[in-house]
Amino acid sequence: MLTLFHHPFYASCRMVRLALGEYGEETALIEEYPWSRRKEFLALNPAGTIPVLLAEGDHPIIGGTVIAEYLDETRGAFQRTKRLMAENSIERAEIRRLVDWYLVKMEGDVTRHLARERALKPLMGGNGGSAPDSGAIRAARANVRQHLKYTNWLASTRDWLAGQRLSYADLAAAAGISILDYLGEVDWRDYEAARDWYSRMKSRPSFRPLLSDRVRGVPPASHYADLDF
Amino acid sequence: MLTLFHHPFYASCRMVRLALGEYGEETALIEEYPWSRRKEFLALNPAGTIPVLLAEGDHPIIGGTVIAEYLDETRGAFQRTKRLMAENSIERAEIRRLVDWYLVKMEGDVTRHLARERALKPLMGGNGGSAPDSGAIRAARANVRQHLKYTNWLASTRDWLAGQRLSYADLAAAAGISILDYLGEVDWRDYEAARDWYSRMKSRPSFRPLLSDRVRGVPPASHYADLDF
Numbered sequence: 001m002l003t004l005f006h007h008p009f010y011a012s013c014r015m016v017r018l019a020l021g022e023y024g025e026e027t028a029l030i031e032e033y034p035w036s037r038r039k040e041f042l043a044l045n046p047a048g049t050i051p052v053l054l055a056e057g058d059h060p061i062i063g064g065t066v067i068a069e070y071l072d073e074t075r076g077a078f079q080r081t082k083r084l085m086a087e088n089s090i091e092r093a094e095i096r097r098l099v100d101w102y103l104v105k106m107e108g109d110v111t112r113h114l115a116r117e118r119a120l121k122p123l124m125g126g127n128g129g130s131a132p133d134s135g136a137i138r139a140a141r142a143n144v145r146q147h148l149k150y151t152n153w154l155a156s157t158r159d160w161l162a163g164q165r166l167s168y169a170d171l172a173a174a175a176g177i178s179i180l181d182y183l184g185e186v187d188w189r190d191y192e193a194a195r196d197w198y199s200r201m202k203s204r205p206s207f208r209p210l211l212s213d214r215v216r217g218v219p220p221a222s223h224y225a226d227l228d229f
Numbered sequence: 230m231l232t233l234f235h236h237p238f239y240a241s242c243r244m245v246r247l248a249l250g251e252y253g254e255e256t257a258l259i260e261e262y263p264w265s266r267r268k269e270f271l272a273l274n275p276a277g278t279i280p281v282l283l284a285e286g287d288h289p290i291i292g293g294t295v296i297a298e299y300l301d302e303t304r305g306a307f308q309r310t311k312r313l314m315a316e317n318s319i320e321r322a323e324i325r326r327l328v329d330w331y332l333v334k335m336e337g338d339v340t341r342h343l344a345r346e347r348a349l350k351p352l353m354g355g356n357g358g359s360a361p362d363s364g365a366i367r368a369a370r371a372n373v374r375q376h377l378k379y380t381n382w383l384a385s386t387r388d389w390l391a392g393q394r395l396s397y398a399d400l401a402a403a404a405g406i407s408i409l410d411y412l413g414e415v416d417w418r419d420y421e422a423a424r425d426w427y428s429r430m431k432s433r434p435s436f437r438p439l440l441s442d443r444v445r446g447v448p449p450a451s452h453y454a455d456l457d458f
Contacts, residue, residue, distance in 0.1 A: 047334055059319050066325040073318045089302045090288050096295040
């Protein structure tokens with residue numbers, strides 16, 4: 001069985017859990033607090049970041065996109081319709097562009113700040129914990145809108161975010177947006193196409209474990225686990 | 230011919246130029262200032278980031294690692310000894326981990342800050358230009374050492390940074406470190422193995438165009454273009 005070091009409030013960890021679910025891989029989950037810089041964990045990944053997947057032979061595969069490529073090469077490539085990557089290089093580049101959009105750009109503009117200020121700081125204690133920074137929360141909230149608008153545009157012009165098939169792009173987007181939705185930061189009324197797409201994502205069996213995620217001291221928005229929201 | 234939108238002070242742009250050089254691709258270079266958010270450029274890449282490669286059919290391929298994967302699929306995979314990726318999935322994951330280390334971690338800890346504060350701000354004018362932030366420079370300088378130490382450790386335990394062959398990991402590392410070296414931020418005396426590795430990188434024909442890079446108002450350190458430094 002594979003082992004994943006993760007935390008529910010990191011989008012790249014959620015993406016990897018979705019991918020493992022789509023490929024039907026049973027995985028042992030270990031919740032890791034990257035800010036505590038645990039010695040045994042740093043021996044696996046000197047960068048101290050999550051996610052880390054212990055693959056065959058307990059070989060550590062490090063980072064969300066690196067794990068996604070690894071799973072594509074060792075699982076996806078042998079699937080036909082369930083593969084989360086395209087066959088064609090230009091389409092693959094489009095999937096990777098969007099994975100980067102959600103795991104790097106939206107993460108840096110929005111998700112990382114809201115997750116840290118609203119949910120993680122109380123857990124961090126002496127390792128960076130302090131009072132929430134209301135300026136950072138305000139700045140991040142101002143950026144939520146443009147990312148939902150872009151997602152809405154993608155969802156209204158394509159079947160799935162990167163094209164005709166479910167791909168890593170959908171998983172990365174749903175991973176980040178589900179953290180914002182947990183925190184009640186998404187006003188779905190304004191984004192009908194995105195809402196329809198997110199509702200399809202939420203109904204997938206791979207999504208179920210994410211909907212039961214709970215972070216200590218931070219209850220989810222009331223509609224978080226509702227398939228009909 | 231391919232076209233690359235780039236700027237000499239962005240590590241991911243330098244990595245792509247090195248890769249194109251290694252694969253012998255003649256490329257038209259267009260210097261782009263991402264902070265000016267040029268309308269025609271945003272139409273190619275709504276994220277507004279560089280590098281962007283116009284590939285076959287003028288299809289925009291967006292982002293350093295995305296371009297690296299595209300070049301591997303369309304060029305590298307057909308080369309034998311000159312391929313910049315490994316064949317084996319575990320070795321590929323190690324190359325990708327290190328590309329991420331240099332283009333994301335070192336970039337965020339060090340390179341982005343020193344490049345912005347010391348070189349880019351004067352060019353930015355009304356789009357984010359202001360006086361250099363000496364606190365940011367100090368914090369970034371304090372992090373240079375750990376990245377050179379890690380590079381030195383890799384270089385002293387392996388032939389090339391990710392293993393027995395030149396790979397994207399070497400290109401990403403040399404891309405970031407060459408920006409720091411241009412700015413005179415590397416004290417090579419303390420890192421003999423890294424210096425020997427960097428000297429081999431500098432001697433490659435693909436590196437020559439980088440050594441003649443000049444940024445307006447920021448002359449390079451005196452040894453920057455010396456093969457014997």
